[in-house]
Amino acid sequence: MPSETRVPENVDGKYFVTAACIDCDTCRCIGPAHFRRSAERGYSYVCLQPATPAEVEQVEEAMQCCPVGAIVAEDIDSPNGGLSSRLSTQTGGAEEVSILGINGSLRERSCSFRALEHAMNLVSDMGCKTEIFDVRRAHLPFCNGNRTDPRPEFPEVSALRRLVSNAHGLILATPEYHGGMSGVLKNVLDLLDIEHLEGKVVGCISVLGGQQNSNALNDLRQVIRWCHGWVIPEQVAIPRSADVLSGNCDWNAELLERFGEFASSLVLATRKLAGLHPVVAAPRPHTPVAAPAFQAANHNGIGRQQTLVQVYAI
Ligand SMILES: Cc1cc2nc3c(=O)[nH]c(=O)nc-3n(C[C@H](O)[C@H](O)[C@H](O)COP(=O)(O)O)c2cc1C
Numbered sequence: 508m509p510s511e512t513r514v515p516e517n518v519d520g521k522y523f524v525t526a527a528c529i530d531c532d533t534c535r536c537i538g539p540a541h542f543r544r545s546a547e548r549g550y551s552y553v554c555l556q557p558a559t560p561a562e563v564e565q566v567e568e569a570m571q572c573c574p575v576g577a578i579v580a581e582d583i584d585s586p587n588g589g590l591s592s593r594l595s596t597q598t599g600g601a602e603e604v605s606i607l608g609i610n611g612s613l614r615e616r617s618c619s620f621r622a623l624e625h626a627m628n629l630v631s632d633m634g635c636k637t638e639i640f641d642v643r644r645a646h647l648p649f650c651n652g653n654r655t656d657p658r659p660e661f662p663e664v665s666a667l668r669r670l671v672s673n674a675h676g677l678i679l680a681t682p683e684y685h686g687g688m689s690g691v692l693k694n695v696l697d698l699l700d701i702e703h704l705e706g707k708v709v710g711c712i713s714v715l716g717g718q719q720n721s722n723a724l725n726d727l728r729q730v731i732r733w734c735h736g737w738v739i740p741e742q743v744a745i746p747r748s749a750d751v752l753s754g755n756c757d758w759n760a761e762l763l764e765r766f767g768e769f770a771s772s773l774v775l776a777t778r779k780l781a782g783l784h785p786v787v788a789a790p791r792p793h794t795p796v797a798a799p800a801f802q803a804a805n806h807n808g809i810g811r812q813q814t815l816v817q818v819y820a821i
């Protein structure tokens with residue numbers, strides 16, 4: 508049975524489960540009244556169509572959380588009877604490009620997080636929809652080797668997979684740890700699979716305590732390629748993070764330019780791969796200023812108009 512095929516047990520109506528179902532139980536936990544398991548065949552099906560707005564919300568949530576996009580909503584109001592699903596919004600005709608940022612340090616005063624925020628602000632200025640998955644706020648388990656396990660006791664695994672699947676492009680920012688990406692970010696990538704990462708355009712940023720090198724960036728590049736993502740050639744490595752943190756460095760303008768090129772390339776490549784109009788506005792210039800005094804590390808309070816140095820002033 509092709510994966511796009513509805514399983515026969517679905518009741519008639521807008522929502523249905525396809526043969527892509529991997530019997531993960533997520534939908535049945537979210538909407539037990541609407542999804543049931545076929546014990547004989549080992550998959551879910553829609554046993555009751557939602558009637559009230561609250562029920563629709565529940566079924567839509569299950570649709571969003573389904574790790575393989577097996578729950579589909581038929582657009583019965585469309586003259587073509589078109590289908591809409593998680594996957595169709597990923598690559599469909601929507602003009603808005605969505606970029607998801609993921610950080611790789613658990614430190615509250617993380618320099619790589621600040622770098623990520625800066626890059627996200629730039630792509631937002633270029634008209635992208637942006638969201639950051641902040642690993643410091645997420646309760647993620649170690650990858651347990653089960654590639655399809657949705658880990659119901661860790662709902663953020665499903666949320667992570669959904670966010671990545673729905674994004675057109677990603678920005679990954681890691682500290683360099685022992686010549687590679689951090690274990691935290693590698694674990695995030697291990698919790699994902701090719702089906703979530705393939706076709707994503709990915710930009711990589713690293714922050715180092717020592718001299719500039721590309722070790723962590725090469726590490727990231729290799730892993731993303733392995734998962735069939737497209738890493739852009741532009742990348743940012745920020746050396747001597749302690750100097751950057753104190754504002755004691757003289758290459759802010761060069762770094763700012765590099766961030767600008769990085770952001771433009773990411774948005775352009777993402778739009779091209781998504782089949783959208785490739786015109787990209789240049790990022791707004793961010794003027795370097797003297798580093799302000801230490802500000803309490805509250806990333807929610809960091810304004811979008813900040814300069815790079817402010818971004819790093821932690
Ligand atoms: C376990 C560990 C390993 C590290 N390995 C390296 C390294 O190989 N090269 C380097 O330049 N800095 C290394 N550093 C320094 C970090 O890259 C640097 O402190 C960075 O700013 C941390 O990022 P964050 O501020 O986002 O947490 C290491 C730090 C830690 C904790």
Ligand code: SF4
Pocket residue numbers: 524527528529530531532533534535542550551569572573574575576577578
């Ligand atoms: S969430 Fe998706 S994969 Fe999991 S049981 Fe439901 S339909 Fe199947």
